[in-house]
Amino acid sequence: MASIDPSQDDVGIHVTPYPVIEPGHTFGSVTDKISSLTLKRRTPLGWFIGFGISFAFANILLFAIAYLVLTGIGVWGNNIPVGWAFDIINFVWWIGIGHAGTLISAILLLLRQSWRTSINRFAEAMTLFAVSCAAIFPLFHTGRPWLAIYWLFPYPNTMNIWPNFRSPLMWDVFAVSTYATVSALFWYVGLIPDFATLRDRAQSKPFKIAYGILSMGWRGSARHWARYEKLYLLLAALATPLVLSVHTIVSFDFAVGIIPGWHATIFPPYFVAGAIYAGFAMVLTLTIPLRKFYGLEDFITMRHLRNSAKVMLATGLIVAYGYMMEAFTAWYSASEYEGFMMKNRIYGGPYWWAYWLLISCNVLIPQVLWMKRARHSTVVLWIISLVVGVGMWLERFVIIVTSLHRDFLPSSWAMYRPTIIDFATLFGTIGMFVMLLFLFIRFLPVISIFEMRTILPQAEVKEEEA
Amino acid sequence: MAAHAAHVTDARSYTPPAALDRLAGTSLLVGLAGLILLVIGGALSALHVLPFDLSHAFRAYLLGYVFWTGISVGSMAIMMLHHLSGGGWGVVLRRIFEAATRVLPLMFVLFIPIALGMYFSKLYPWTMPQVVAESHAVAHKHALYLNAPLFLLRWVFYFAVWIGLTVLLNKWSLEQDTTTDPRLRRLLKDRMQNVSGPGIVLFGLTVTFAAIDWLMTLEPEWFSTIWGLLIMVGWGLTALAFAICIESYFVLNNARLGEVYQPRHLHDHGKLLLAFVMIWAYFSLSQFLIIWSGNLPEEITWYLHRLRSGWQYVALFVVLFHFALPFVILLSANLKKRAGQLILVALLVLGARIIDLFWLIAPTHIVFPGAQGATAGAARVIAYALYFIAPFGVGGVWLWYFARQLKTRPLLPLGDEGLENALEQIHGHH
Numbered sequence: 001m002a003s004i005d006p007s008q009d010d011v012g013i014h015v016t017p018y019p020v021i022e023p024g025h026t027f028g029s030v031t032d033k034i035s036s037l038t039l040k041r042r043t044p045l046g047w048f049i050g051f052g053i054s055f056a057f058a059n060i061l062l063f064a065i066a067y068l069v070l071t072g073i074g075v076w077g078n079n080i081p082v083g084w085a086f087d088i089i090n091f092v093w094w095i096g097i098g099h100a101g102t103l104i105s106a107i108l109l110l111l112r113q114s115w116r117t118s119i120n121r122f123a124e125a126m127t128l129f130a131v132s133c134a135a136i137f138p139l140f141h142t143g144r145p146w147l148a149i150y151w152l153f154p155y156p157n158t159m160n161i162w163p164n165f166r167s168p169l170m171w172d173v174f175a176v177s178t179y180a181t182v183s184a185l186f187w188y189v190g191l192i193p194d195f196a197t198l199r200d201r202a203q204s205k206p207f208k209i210a211y212g213i214l215s216m217g218w219r220g221s222a223r224h225w226a227r228y229e230k231l232y233l234l235l236a237a238l239a240t241p242l243v244l245s246v247h248t249i250v251s252f253d254f255a256v257g258i259i260p261g262w263h264a265t266i267f268p269p270y271f272v273a274g275a276i277y278a279g280f281a282m283v284l285t286l287t288i289p290l291r292k293f294y295g296l297e298d299f300i301t302m303r304h305l306r307n308s309a310k311v312m313l314a315t316g317l318i319v320a321y322g323y324m325m326e327a328f329t330a331w332y333s334a335s336e337y338e339g340f341m342m343k344n345r346i347y348g349g350p351y352w353w354a355y356w357l358l359i360s361c362n363v364l365i366p367q368v369l370w371m372k373r374a375r376h377s378t379v380v381l382w383i384i385s386l387v388v389g390v391g392m393w394l395e396r397f398v399i400i401v402t403s404l405h406r407d408f409l410p411s412s413w414a415m416y417r418p419t420i421i422d423f424a425t426l427f428g429t430i431g432m433f434v435m436l437l438f439l440f441i442r443f444l445p446v447i448s449i450f451e452m453r454t455i456l457p458q459a460e461v462k463e464e465e466a
Numbered sequence: 467m468a469a470h471a472a473h474v475t476d477a478r479s480y481t482p483p484a485a486l487d488r489l490a491g492t493s494l495l496v497g498l499a500g501l502i503l504l505v506i507g508g509a510l511s512a513l514h515v516l517p518f519d520l521s522h523a524f525r526a527y528l529l530g531y532v533f534w535t536g537i538s539v540g541s542m543a544i545m546m547l548h549h550l551s552g553g554g555w556g557v558v559l560r561r562i563f564e565a566a567t568r569v570l571p572l573m574f575v576l577f578i579p580i581a582l583g584m585y586f587s588k589l590y591p592w593t594m595p596q597v598v599a600e601s602h603a604v605a606h607k608h609a610l611y612l613n614a615p616l617f618l619l620r621w622v623f624y625f626a627v628w629i630g631l632t633v634l635l636n637k638w639s640l641e642q643d644t645t646t647d648p649r650l651r652r653l654l655k656d657r658m659q660n661v662s663g664p665g666i667v668l669f670g671l672t673v674t675f676a677a678i679d680w681l682m683t684l685e686p687e688w689f690s691t692i693w694g695l696l697i698m699v700g701w702g703l704t705a706l707a708f709a710i711c712i713e714s715y716f717v718l719n720n721a722r723l724g725e726v727y728q729p730r731h732l733h734d735h736g737k738l739l740l741a742f743v744m745i746w747a748y749f750s751l752s753q754f755l756i757i758w759s760g761n762l763p764e765e766i767t768w769y770l771h772r773l774r775s776g777w778q779y780v781a782l783f784v785v786l787f788h789f790a791l792p793f794v795i796l797l798s799a800n801l802k803k804r805a806g807q808l809i810l811v812a813l814l815v816l817g818a819r820i821i822d823l824f825w826l827i828a829p830t831h832i833v834f835p836g837a838q839g840a841t842a843g844a845a846r847v848i849a850y851a852l853y854f855i856a857p858f859g860v861g862g863v864w865l866w867y868f869a870r871q872l873k874t875r876p877l878l879p880l881g882d883e884g885l886e887n888a889l890e891q892i893h894g895h896h
C-alpha cells in the first residue's frame with residue numbers, strides 16, 4: 001500500500017512504474033469510456049453466454065431451495081454430530097468474500113488511498129451480492145423460513161418467546177443485517193452522481209427515465225457536492241467498524257462454545273484476516289477477466305492488482321499464523337481433547353486430506369506472491385486468487401466438519417457426507433452471484449466515473465490553483 | 467533538484483536539542499536509584515525482614531523489563547511497517563524509533579536478572595520440580611519446551627533476530643544520510659523495504675514466543691492463542707505512545723523542531739494511537755469473552771486470579787484508563803493536533819500500560835507465606851510498591867541509553883526521499 005505521490009517523480013529517480021490511471025485521459029474520455037459500457041456499446045455475445053450459464057445455475061439454486069422447503073432439511077447431509085455443515089460453511093465463506101468490498105470502500109477511503117477508486121464500485125457490488133448469497137443459508141437452515149422472524153428477531157410476541165441474547169447467533173442477525181444495510185446505502189449513495197451522468201447521456205427514453213429516477217434529482221451543484229462528500233465520509237466511518245464486527249461475531253458463533261477446534265481466543269482476528277484474504281482473492285478473480293474483456297486496463301492498472309496481491313499476502317500470513325497458533329496451543333495446553341482434535345485434523349482422521357489441501361491453498365501456494373514477478377503477472381495472480389478462494393472454503397470445512405464429526409463421545413462419532421442438494425445449493429449461489437454481477441456490468445457503471453475524474457492529474461492542478 | 471538540495475542543508479541543522487542531555491542525566495540518576503531500591507526490596511525479602519516471597523522483586527523487575535523492551539521491539543515493528551507502506555507520518559518519527567531499537571543490546575544484557583530469578587526464585591513456577599511432578603499440563607511440555615536451558619536459548623534467539631534487524635535497518639538508514647547519490651539512496655530504501663517484509667514475519671513469531679515464555683508461563687498451565695497478538699499490539703501501542711511523548715517534548719521545548727513536527731503529523735500519530743488503543747481493546751475483549759463464555763477450569767482460572775480479592779478494581783482501572791478514557795479523548799481532532807495535550811494522552815497510555823502489565827504479572831498465589839497482622843500489611847505495601855519502582859529503575863537506564871543514541875544522528879532521515887514531502891507546508895517552496 002505504498003502511497004506513491006506523483007509529485008515525487010520530479011526528482012527524476014522515483015518514477016512510479018504503474019499509475020492508478022494511465023496517462024492521456026481527460027475528464028471527457030473517462031466519462032465516455034466507462035459510460036459507454038452501459039449506454040453505447042452493443043452487448044457482446046460473451047455477455048449473453050456468461051449470463052446464460054450463470055442464469056442456469058441460479059435456477060439450480062431455485063430448484064434446490066424449493067426441494068428443501070417441500071421436503072425438509074433432511075435433504076442436506078447434516079447429521080448428529082455434524083449438525084452444521086455446508087450451510088454454515090457457505091454462509092461464512094460468502095460473508096467473508098464481501099469484506100473486501102467494505103475494506104476497499106470504507107477503510108481505504110479514510111486512509112486516503114487513491115488506488116481504491118477504480119475498484120471500489122465493483123467491490124461494493126460484490127459485497128452486496130455475496131451478502132445476499134450468504135443470507136440464503138441460515139434462512140433456509142431454519143427449514144421454515146417464514147417462521148424465522150421470531151426465531152431470529154427479538155420482537156414481543158404473544159407466545160412470549162425470546163431468542164437467547166447471550167448467543168452470538170443472535171448477535172449475528174444484527175451484525176449481518178446492519179452490514180447489508182450499510183453496504184447497500186454506501187453503494188447506492190456512491191452511484192447517485194453517476195446515475196445522473198448516465199441520465200444525461202442516455203439516448204433511449206426508458207433508460208433516461210430509469211436513470212433519472214435512480215439519480216434522485218442530482219444536479220451536481222456545489223451544495224449537492226458539499227453535502228454529498230460529508231455523507232459519503234460519514235458512511236465510510238460507519239462502515240469501518242463493520243469490517244471488524246461482522247466476522248468477529250461470526251467467529252464468536254464457534255469460539256464461545258467449548259468444542260475443541262472452535263474454542264480458541266485467536267478466532268476473531270484470524271477470521272477477520274481470513275475474510276479480507278478471501279475478499280481480495282475474489283476481487284482479483286473478477287477484475288482480471290473484467291479489465292481484459294472490456295479493455296479497462298487504463299483504469300484498473302497493474303497498480304491495483306499488485307496492491308491487492310500485497311493485501312492478500314499480508315492477510316494470508318495472518319491466517320497462517322492462526323493455523324500455527326492453533327496447532328501449537330493444542331500441544332502446549334496438554335489438553336487431551338485439543339490434542340486429539342489436532343491429531344484427528346492433521347493426520348489421524350478421515351478428513352486429513354482437507355487439512356493439507358487447505359494448507360497448500362492458503363499457506364504454501366500464495367507464498368509465490370513474495371516474488372515481484374508473480375505479483376506482476378495477471379495469469380499467476382488470477383490462478384492464485386482462485387486457489388485462495390478454494391482454500392478459504394476448505395478452511396471453514398476443516399474447522400466445522402473435522403471439529404464436530406469426532407466430538408467428546410466416541411459412540412456418537414459419524415462421518416459427514418454432503419448430498420447432491422448441498423452441492424446444488426453451493427453452486428447455485430455461485431451462479432446467482434455471477435448472474436447478478438453480469439447484470440451489474442450491463443446496467444450500471446462498473447467504475448465510479450466521478451471519482452475517476454478526481455484522480456486525473458488535471459483535477460490536482462485545479463485544486464492547487466484554487 | 468535545487469529545492470531538494472536546499473532542504474537537505476536545511477534539515478542538517480535539525481540536531482537534537484540540548485534538552486536531551488538533561489533528559490539523559492536525570493534518567494540515569496532515577497534509573498540507578500530505582501534499581502537500588504529494587505535490590506533493597508529484594509534484600510528485605512531474602513533476609514526475611516518482611517514476609518513476602520522473593521519472586522515479587524523479580525516479577526517487578528520483569529514488569530519494568532517487558533515494558534521497556536516492548537518499546538524497543540515495538541519501535542522496530544512500527545519502523546518496518548513504515549518502510550513497507552511509506553507515508554510522511556513515519557518519516558518524522560523514524561529517528562526516534564531507530565534510536566529506541568538501538569537500546570536492544572542493553573536490554574539483552576538486562577535480561578540476566580530474569581534468568582537469575584528463574585533459577586533462584588519462584589518467578590517461574592515451572593522451574594520447581596514439585597510443580598512439574600504435580601501438574602500434568604506442566605510435565606507434558608517440560609521436556610520439549612518449558613525448561614530452563616531452552617528458555618535461555620530462546621531468549622538468545624529472540625535477541626539475535628531483533629538485534630540483527632536493528633543493525634541492518636540502522637546501518638542502511640545512516641548510509642542514506644551520508645550519500646547524496648539518489649540512485650544509492652533509492653537502493654538503500656529498497657533494501658530496507660525488502661528486509662522489512664520478512665522482518666515483520668520474524669517479529670510476529672519472536673514476539674509471540676517471547677510473550678509466551680516471559681509472561682504466559684508465569685501461570686504455566688494457562689494458555690490462550692491470542693496472547694502473542696495481544697502482547698504485540700501492547701508493545702506497538704507503548705512504542706507509539708513513547709514516540710509521541712518524545713516528539714511532543716521536542717515541540718514544547720524547541721521552537722525550531724516545532725516546525726518539523728507539524729500539527730498534521732501529530733494528528734496522524736494521534737489517529738494511529740487511537741487505532742492501537744482500539745485494537746488492543748478488541749483483542750483483550752475477544753480473549754475475555756471467549757474464555758468467560760467457555761468457562762473451562764483450565765482457562766478461567768487465569769481470570770479468576772485477576773478478578774478477585776481486589777484485583778477486579780485493577781481490572782476496572784485498566785478498562786477505564788487503558789481503553790475508555792483515551793478512546794473518548796482521542797476522538798477529538800483538535801486535541802490530536804496540539805502537542806501539549808497529545809503528550810498528556812500518550813503519558814496516560816504509558817501509565818495504563820504499566821497498570822495493565824501489573825495486572826498481568828503481579829497476581830500470583832505464591833504470595834505472602836505465613837504472614838499475619840501488621841508485618842503482612844507492610845509486606846504487601848512494599849512488595850507491590852516494587853512493581854511501580856521497577857519501571858522507573860529499568861526505564862531510567864533505558865532512557866539514558868536512548869537519549870545518547872538519539873543524539874548521535876540528525877533527528878530526521880536526511881536521505882529519505884519522502885522527507886521533502888513530509889516537511890512540506892512549512893516551507894511552501896513550490
